Amino acid sequence: xxxxxxxxxxxxxxxxxxxxxxxxxxxxxxxxxxxxxxxxxxxxxxxxxxxxxxxxxxxxxxxxxxxxxxxxxxxxxxxxxxxxxxxxxxxxxxxxxxxxxxxxxxxxxxxxxxxxxxxxxxxxxxxxxxxxxxxxxxxxxxxxxxxxxxxxxxxxxxxxxxxxxxxxxxxxxxxxxxxxxxxxxxxxxxxxxxxxxxxxxxxxxxxxxxxxxxxxxxxxxxxxxxxxxxxxxxxxxxxxxxxxxxxxxxxxxxxxxxxxxxxxxxxxxxxxxxxxxxxxxxxxxxxxxxxxxxxxxxxxxxxxxxxxxxxxxxxxxxxxxxxxxxxxxxxxxxxxxxxxxxxxxxxxxxxxxxxxxxxxxxxxxxxxxxxxxxxxxxxxxxxxxxxxxxxxxxxxxxxxxxxxxxxxxxxxxxxxxxxxxxxxxxxxxxxxxxxxxxxxxxxxxxxxxxxxxxxxxxxxxxxxxxxxxxxxxxxxxxxxxxxxxxxxxxxxxxxxxxxxxxxxxxxxxxxxxxxxxxxxxxxxxxxxxxxxxxxxxxxxxxxxxxxxxxxxxxxxxxxxxxxxxxxxxxxxxxxxxxxxxxxxxxxxxxxxxxxxxxxxxxxxxxxxxxxxxxxxxxxxxxxxxxxxxxxxxxxxxxxxxxxxxxxxxxxxxxxxxxxxxxxxxxxxxxxxxxxxxxxxxxxxxxxxxxxxxxxxxxxxxxxxxxxxxxxxxxxxxxxxxxxxxxxxxxxxxxxxxxxxxxxxxxxxxxxxxxxxxxxxxxxxxxxxxxxxxxxxxxxxxxxxxxxxxxxxxxxxxxxxxxxxxxxxxxxxxxxxxxxxxxxxxxxxxxxxxxxxxxxxxxxxxxxxxxxxxxxxxxxxxxxxxxxxxxxxxxxxxxxxxxxxxxxxxxxxxxxxxxxxxxxxxxxxxxxxxxxxxxxxxxxxxxxxxxxxxxxxxxxxxxxxxxxxxxxxxxxxxxxxxx
Numbered sequence: 001x002x003x004x005x006x007x008x009x010x011x012x013x014x015x016x017x018x019x020x021x022x023x024x025x026x027x028x029x030x031x032x033x034x035x036x037x038x039x040x041x042x043x044x045x046x047x048x049x050x051x052x053x054x055x056x057x058x059x060x061x062x063x064x065x066x067x068x069x070x071x072x073x074x075x076x077x078x079x080x081x082x083x084x085x086x087x088x089x090x091x092x093x094x095x096x097x098x099x100x101x102x103x104x105x106x107x108x109x110x111x112x113x114x115x116x117x118x119x120x121x122x123x124x125x126x127x128x129x130x131x132x133x134x135x136x137x138x139x140x141x142x143x144x145x146x147x148x149x150x151x152x153x154x155x156x157x158x159x160x161x162x163x164x165x166x167x168x169x170x171x172x173x174x175x176x177x178x179x180x181x182x183x184x185x186x187x188x189x190x191x192x193x194x195x196x197x198x199x200x201x202x203x204x205x206x207x208x209x210x211x212x213x214x215x216x217x218x219x220x221x222x223x224x225x226x227x228x229x230x231x232x233x234x235x236x237x238x239x240x241x242x243x244x245x246x247x248x249x250x251x252x253x254x255x256x257x258x259x260x261x262x263x264x265x266x267x268x269x270x271x272x273x274x275x276x277x278x279x280x281x282x283x284x285x286x287x288x289x290x291x292x293x294x295x296x297x298x299x300x301x302x303x304x305x306x307x308x309x310x311x312x313x314x315x316x317x318x319x320x321x322x323x324x325x326x327x328x329x330x331x332x333x334x335x336x337x338x339x340x341x342x343x344x345x346x347x348x349x350x351x352x353x354x355x356x357x358x359x360x361x362x363x364x365x366x367x368x369x370x371x372x373x374x375x376x377x378x379x380x381x382x383x384x385x386x387x388x389x390x391x392x393x394x395x396x397x398x399x400x401x402x403x404x405x406x407x408x409x410x411x412x413x414x415x416x417x418x419x420x421x422x423x424x425x426x427x428x429x430x431x432x433x434x435x436x437x438x439x440x441x442x443x444x445x446x447x448x449x450x451x452x453x454x455x456x457x458x459x460x461x462x463x464x465x466x467x468x469x470x471x472x473x474x475x476x477x478x479x480x481x482x483x484x485x486x487x488x489x490x491x492x493x494x495x496x497x498x499x500x501x502x503x504x505x506x507x508x509x510x511x512x513x514x515x516x517x518x519x520x521x522x523x524x525x526x527x528x529x530x531x532x533x534x535x536x537x538x539x540x541x542x543x544x545x546x547x548x549x550x551x552x553x554x555x556x557x558x559x560x561x562x563x564x565x566x567x568x569x570x571x572x573x574x575x576x577x578x579x580x581x582x583x584x585x586x587x588x589x590x591x592x593x594x595x596x597x598x599x600x601x602x603x604x605x606x607x608x609x610x611x612x613x614x615x616x617x618x619x620x621x622x623x624x625x626x627x628x629x630x631x632x633x634x635x636x637x638x639x640x641x642x643x644x645x646x647x648x649x650x651x652x653x654x655x656x657x658x659x660x661x662x663x664x665x666x667x668x669x670x671x672x673x674x675x676x677x678x679x680x681x682x683x684x685x686x687x688x689x690x691x692x693x694x695x696x697x698x699x700x701x702x703x704x705x706x707x708x709x710x711x712x713x714x715x716x717x718x719x720x721x722x723x724x725x726x727x728x729x730x731x732x733x734x735x736x737x738x739x740x741x742x743x744x745x746x747x748x749x750x751x752x753x754x755x756x757x758x759x760x761x762x763x764x765x766x767x768x769x770x771x772x773x774x775x776x777x778x779x780x781x782x783x784x785x786x787x788x789x790x791x792x793x794x795x796x797x798x799x800x801x802x803x804x805x806x807x808x809x810x811x812x813x814x815x816x817x818x819x820x821x822x823x824x825x826x827x828x829x830x831x832x833x834x835x836x837x838x839x840x841x842x843x844x845x846x847x848x849x850x851x852x853x854x855x856x857x858x859x860x861x862x863x864x865x866x867x868x869x870x871x872x873x874x875x876x877x878x879x880x881x882x883x884x885x886x887x888x889x890x891x892x893x894x895x896x897x898x899x900x901x902x903x904x905x906x907x908x909x910x911x912x913x914x915x916x917x918x919x920x921x922x923x924x925x926x927x928x929x930x931x932x933x934x935x936x937x938x939x940x941x942x943x944x945x946x947x948x949x950x951x952x953x954x955x956x957x958x959x960x961x962x
Contacts, residue, residue, distance in 0.1 A: 021046075021055050022065055025072040047080060053098040056080070057109060060117060070113075074120035081124040083705070085131055088745050092703055103128065107143050111158040118158065126165045131747070133166060134185055140166075141186065145193045153218045160197065160225035163190065167232035175236060183236055191233070191241040195248065198226045202252045205259075213263045220264060220273040223256070227280040231287055238292050250299055253281045257306050269318040282307060282326035289333045297343050304334055304345040312358045316367045321394060324363070328397035331355065332404030352409055355401070356416045363398035364443065365436045366485075374485065378522035378576045386530060386582075387496050388451060399443040406447065406459060414461045417444050425471065431485040434475070438489040441467055442496060453499040453538060464500050468493065473505075476512045484521040491516065491527035495534050503550050506535065510555045514562040517569070517586075522576025529566065529586035532559075536593040548593065556597050559590050563601055567608045579621055584628035591635035592913070602640040603647045609633050610655045617664045627909045630670040634677055634913035641681030649678055653688060665706065669909060672696070672710030677914045679717035685724045693718060693728060697735045708743055709910045712752050715739075716759035722768065733769050736760075741779050754795040761803045762921035766811075777815050781823075784831060790838055797835025798844055801851025806921055813858045825860045829867055836874045846928045849878040853935035862939065868946040869953065876956040879929060929959075936960055 027039035046052050059065050059073045080094075081102075087093030094102070106128070110121040133140055147159035167186065173179050201223045210216040230249065234242055242249065257278055266272035271279070285303050288296040296303075311327040314320040335346055335355075345351055366374075373381040384393045405413050421440045427433035445464050448457030458464060475483065475490040491513070494501065513535070516528030536559075539546040552559065566583050569575055587605065591598050613629055620626055633652070640648045656671040658664075679689055696714060701707055715736060722729055736756070744753040757776070760769060769776075780796055804812055816824040832855075836848045852874055861867055876882035925931045936943065940961045947953035 018055060018058060018062065022059055022062075022069050022073075025059065025069050025076060026066075028076065029068060029072050043076065047084065048092055048095070050095045050097055053077070053080070053094060054101050057102070057105060060113060060121075061109060067114075071116055071120070074113075074117045078120045078124040078127075081127050083703075085128055086746050086748065087703070091742055091745065092699075103132070103137050103140070107140065107147070107162065110162070111147060111155050122162060122165060125162060129166045130169065134182060141189045145189060148193050148197055153215065153222060156197065157218055157222040157225065160222055160229060163194075164225050164228040164232065167229055170232050171235050173236070179236065183233070183239075187233065187239050187241065191239065194226065194229060194233070195241070195245055198223070198230070198252060199248060201226060202255070206255070208261075216261070216263055217273055220277055224273065224277050224280055227253075227277070227284055231280070231284050234284075234287060234292075238295065243295060246295060253284060254299075254302065254306065257281055257310060266319065271319050271322045275319060275323045278310065279323045279326040282323070282330045286326070286330045286333045289330065289337060293337055293339070297339055300334055300339055300343055301345045304331065307331060308355070308359070316369075318369060322392075324394050325392040325397040328359065328363070328394070328401045329392070331359065332397075332401040335401070335409070336404040336407045338408060346405075346409065352405065352412050353416060355405070356413060356420070360398045360402055360417070360443070361420050361440070363394040364439045366395075366432055371432075371485075374488075374523055378526070379580075381523055382526050382577070382582075385492070386527070387454070387492060387534070395439060399439070399446070402443040403447060406444075410459065410461070414444060414459060418462075431483055434483075434486045435489040438472065438486075438493050442493060446496065449496070454496050454534065455500060458500060464497055465502065465505065468497065468501055469505065473509060476509065476516070480516050480519040480524070481521065484519070484524050487516065487519075488521075488523045488527050491524065491531045495527070495531045498531075498535050498538055499549070507550050507554065510535065510550070511558045514555075514558050517562055517583075518565050520575060522580075525569070525575045526577060526580060526582045529580075529582040532562070533582070533586045533589040536589045552593060552597075556594060559594060560598055560601055563587055563590055563598070563605060567605060567612075570612055571608065579616060579625035581622060581624035581628045584625060584632050588628055588632040588635050588913070591632065591639050595639060598636075598639050599643075602636045603644055603651070605636045606633060606640065606648055607651045609636070610651045613667070614655055614658065617659060617662075617667055620664075620666050623666070623909070626666060626670070627911075630667075630674065631911055631913050633674060634911050637674070637677050637681065638913065638916070641678075642683065645678065645681045645683075649682070649686070652678060657688070665704065668704075669706050669710035670911065672707065672714045673911045673914045676710075676714040676717035677916070679714070680720055680916050685721050689718075690725070690728070693725065693732075697732060697739065702739055702742060705746065705749060708746075708749050709752050709755075711739075712743070712756045712759070713910075713914055715756060716763065719759050719763035722764055726768075729764075730768055733772055737769075737772050737776060740776070744779065744783055750792065751795065754799055757799050758802055761799065761806055766807055773811070774815050774818060777812075778819055781816070781819060781827070788831075790834075793831045793835040794838045795835070797832045798839070798847060800832055801836070801848045801855075802921065804851040804854050805847065810854065810858055813860060824858070825864060825867065828855070828861055829870065833867075833870045833874050837877050839878065843922075845878045845880075846922055846925070849875065849928055849932050850922065850925065850935070852878070853932045856936065856939045856942075862942060865946055868942060869949075872943055872947050872953045872956055875932070875960060876953070879932065879956075879959075881956045881959050882952055933960060933962075 024039045024043050027035045028043070030036055030039075056073055056077045060070050060077070062070075065073070084093045089095050089099075106121065106125050110118055110125060113121065129137065129140065144159050144163050147155050148163075150156050150159070170179070170183065201219055205216070205219050205223065208216075210219070230242075233239060259274070259277075261274065264272055264274040285296075285299075285307070289300065289303075307327050307330050311324060311331070314324050338344075339346075341347065370381070373384075383389060384391050385395070389396070402413065402417065417440060421437055421444070424433045424437035424440065428437075441462065445459050445462040445467075446455045446457075447459055449455045472490045472493050475486045476494075480487070494506075494509070494513070498506065510532070513528055513531050516524055517532075519525050519528070535550060536548070536552070538549040540549050541547075566587055570580070570583055587609075591602070591605075609629060609632060613626075613633075616626065616629070637648050637652070652674055656675050659667045659671040675689070675692070679685070692714075695701070696711055701711060718725060718729065740753050740756050743749050743756070746753075766773075780799075784792060784796065800812060804810065813824045816827060836852060839845050839848050852871060856862055856868075856871060861871070873882075940957070943957045943960065944954075947957045
C-alpha cells in the first residue's frame with residue numbers, strides 16, 4: 001500500500017482508505033464476536049504497511065469520524081505502539097517513516113483532542129518516550145516547553161501532564177552516568193519554564209478570577225501536575241536551579257496546604273483536585289525531609305505543625321485517604337530524621353503524645369466502610385489489608401508512622417501506645433477493639449520485615465511471643481465461623497510474625513490454621529491460605545544451606561487433606577472471592593513443601609485444576625489467580641513425574657491443546673511452559689509434541705511478546721530430547737537461532753534470549769550447532785557494540801562461562817579471534833570479568849567460577865598479568881572469599897513460585913516451578929570450591945605471582961591453592 005498523507009487539517013470527506021480503516025475500527029467494538037475477530041485480523045495484517053499509523057492518526061482528527069470510532073482508533077493506536085514499537089522495522093515493527101510522522105505530530109494531536117482520546121494517546125506517547133526519549137526524540141522537550149507557554153490553560157495542563165508522564169521514570173531509575181546526563185539535558189531545557197509555570201498558576205489561583213468552576217479546576221490540575229514534575233526532577237539530586245529558587249516553591253507549597261475553595265469540594269468518595277493537590281505537596285515535602293535535610297531544616301517545624309493540623313482536621317471519608325496517608329508519610333519521614341534541637345518539633349513537650357493519640361490511634365481502627373468491605377467486598381478488603389499489600393491505607397501508614405517515630409523516640413512512644421493497647425484489650429469482647437489491639441501491637445513490635453521471613457526486626461520492649469500465646473492463639477480455637485474479624489486479625493498477626501514465633505509453638509497450630517480454610521468467611525479463608533503458605537515458605541540458614549524452619553512430618557496428612565477443600569471451594573467459585581490467588585499459592589506451596597509426600601493427591605489435583613482453568617479461560621478476570629493456578633499445576637506435575645507422567649499428560653495435553661487452538665492469549669504463555677515441563681518429564685516424545693515442534697517456530701507466534709518466555713522454555717525441553725528428535729532438531733537450528741536473534745533485539749525480553757542460548761549450550765551436543773556457533777558469537781558481540789550495559793555484560797559473562805565450563809575444548813577464544821584479532825582479551829577484560837563481578841545469585845556465581853577456572857587455560861589470559869589479577873579478584877567475589885565493599889550483602893532468600901510484589905505484567909508471566917533440578921548442567925558439581933581448585937592446580941604459581949601486590953588477593957590464592 002502507499003503511504004498515507006501525514007496528519008494535518010482534516011479533509012472534508014474521507015478517502016477510500018480512511019473509510020475502510022474507519023469501518024474496520026467500528027467493527028472492533030461490535031457486539032458480534034466474529035465481526036470483532038475478523039476486523040482485528042484485517043487490521044493486524046495492515047499494520048506493517050507503510051502509512052498505517054498515519055491513517056490511524058488522521059481518523060482521530062477527522063471531522064466525519066464518529067466519536068466511538070475515534071475512541072476505538074485511539075485504543076488501537078496505543079496497543080499498536082505497545083506491541084510494535086520495540087520491534088525493529090525489518091522484523092514487523094513500525095516502519096521508519098511512520099515512526100518519524102508519529103513523533104512529529106503525536107504531542108500536538110494529543111493536546112487538541114477530547115479527554116477520552118487524550119488519555120489513550122498520552123499512554124502511547126509515554127511508551128514511545130520510554131523507548132526513544134531523549135536520544136531519538138530530541139524535539140519532544142522543546143515542543144513541551146512551547147506548549148507550556150500557551151495562552152490556553154488546557155494546553156498548558158496537557159503539556160505539564162505529559163512532562164510528568166515522561167519524567168516519572170526518574171523516580172525508580174537507578175543512578176548512573178547516563179541518567180545524570182539525561183537529567184542535566186532535561187533540566188537545562190525545562191527548569192526555567194517549570195518555575196515560570198508554577199509561579200504563574202499559583203498567582204492565578206490566588207487571584208481567584210475565573211470564568212467558571214471548570215476553569216478553576218483546570219488551573220488546580222495544572223498546579224498538581226507541576227508539583228508532580230517537581231518531585232520527579234528533584235528525586236535523584238537537588239538541582240542547583242531548584243535549590244536557588246527553593247523559597248518560591250516552598251512558599252507556594254505551604255500556602256496551598258491551607259488553601260480552601262468551596263467550588264473545589266466534591267461529594268463523592270474519590271479525592272477531588274484540592275485533596276490531590278495537598279497530597280502531592282506532602283509528597284514533595286516528604287522527599288526533601290528524607291533526602292535534603294540541610295535545605296529542609298529551616299522549614300521542618302512549620303511543615304510538621306501545618307500538616308499535623310491538616311491531618312487531625314480530616315474526617316474518616318474515603319476521599320481524604322490519599323491526603324491522610326501522604327500526611328502520615330511526611331510525619332514519619334520527619335520523625336525519623338535527627339534535627340537540631342532548635343528546629344526539632346518532636347522534642348517539644350506533648351508533640352509525640354498528640355501524634356500517637358490523634359493520628360496513630362485514630363487511624364489504626366477499622367472504619368464503618370472498612371467493615372462493609374470485610375463483609376460485602378472481601379476481595380477489596382484483602383487487597384488493602386493483607387501482609388505485603390502495596391496500597392497505602394490509613395492503617396498501614398499509621399503503622400509505618402509508629403516504626404518511623406520509634407527510630408529516635410522508641411522509649412517515649414512504646415509506653416504511650418502500650419497504654420492504648422491495654423485499654424483496647426479490656427474491651428476484648430468487641431471484635432473491632434480486638435482487631436485494633438492486635439494491629440496496634442503489630443505497629444509497636446514490628447521494626448523491619450522481608451517478603452520471605454515476615455517481621456525480621458522487632459522492638460525488644462514488646463513481649464511478642466507472650467502476646468501471641470495469650471491473646472492471638474486463643475482466637476484460633478473453636479468454631480471457625482465465629483468472630484471472623486478477630487480471627488482474620490489473629491491469622492494476619494501469625495503470618496507477619498512467623499519468624500518470631502518458635503517452631504515448638506507454631507508447628508502444633510498448623511492443623512488449626514488448616515481448619516480455617518473451610519470457613520464461610522472469605523477474608524478468614526484467604527488469610528488462612530496465606531498463613532499456611534507463608535509458614536511453609538520460611539527457611540533458616542544452617543551450615544548445610546537453607547532448611548525449612550518447621551518440621552512438616554507431624555502435619556503432613558493434615559496439609560494433604562487441606563488441598564481438597566481449597567480446590568472444591570475454587571471449583572464452586574470461591575467463598576466470596578472468585579479466582580482467589582491466595583488459594584492457589586497455598587496449593588502450590590503445599591506440593592512444593594511435601595514433594596513426594598503429596599504424590600497421592602497429585603493427579604486428582606491436576607485433573608481438577610485442569611478443569612478449573614478450562615472454565616476460567618472463558619472469562620479470566622484475575623491475572624494473579626491464573627499465574628498461581630499454573631504454578632500449582634507445575635508443582636503437582638513435578639511431584640507426579642516421571643512415575644505418573646502419562647496420567648498428568650492425559651489431563652493437561654487436552655487443556656494446553658485447547659488453549660493454543662482457541663488462542664486464549666492470556667493462557668498461551670503458560671500452556672507452552674506446562675508442555676515444556678511435561679516433555680522434560682516424559683521418556684518418549686509423543687506425536688503431539690512432534691506436530692507442535694514445527695508450529696512453535698512460526699514467526700507469527702513469536703510476534704506476540706507474551707508467548708516468548710513460554711516458547712523459549714518449550715524449546716529448551718526439545719533440546720533435552722535431542723537424541724529422540726535429532727533430525728528435525730538439526731534441520732531447525734538455524735531457525736531457532738533466528739528466533740534468538742529476534743528476541744535479543746527486544747529490550748524487555750533480552751534475558752529470555754539468553755535463557756534460550758544457555759539451554760542450547762547446556763542441553764545440546766556441540767556438533768549440532770557448531771556450524772552456527774561463530775554467527776551466534778558475532779551476533780552477541782554486535783549487540784554489545786550497539787548498546788553495552790551492565791545487564792548485557794552480565795548475561796554474556798554467564799553464557800560464555802556456561803559454554804566454557806560445559807565443553808571440553810576451549811573453543812571460544814579461537815571463535816572470537818576469528819571475528820577480530822586481539823578481540824578475545826578485550827572481551828575478557830572489559831565484558832566478561834566485569835559481568836562476573838556483578839553476579840549475585842549462588843547459581844550464577846557457581847557457573848561463573850567454573851567457567852573462569854577453565855578460562856585460565858587460554859594462553860591469551862594466562863600470559864597477561866593484569867588480567868590474571870582481575871581473575872583472582874573475580875574468584876574472591878564468586879566464591880565469597882572477599883567482601884565486595886558492602887555490595888555483596890546477602891538479600892533475602894529466593895522463593896520459588898512467588899511473584900515479586902504484585903505489579904507484574906501477565907504478558908511476561910514466567911513460571912518459577914517449571915525448572916527441573918535434574919536438568920541443572922552443574923548438578924554434577926556438588927562442591928564448587930573443590931572443582932575450581934582442581935581446575936586451577938596447573939595455574940597456582942601464576943596466580944600467586946599476580947597476587948603478591950595485594951594481601952587480600954594473596955589470601956584468595958591461598959584458599960584456592962589449599
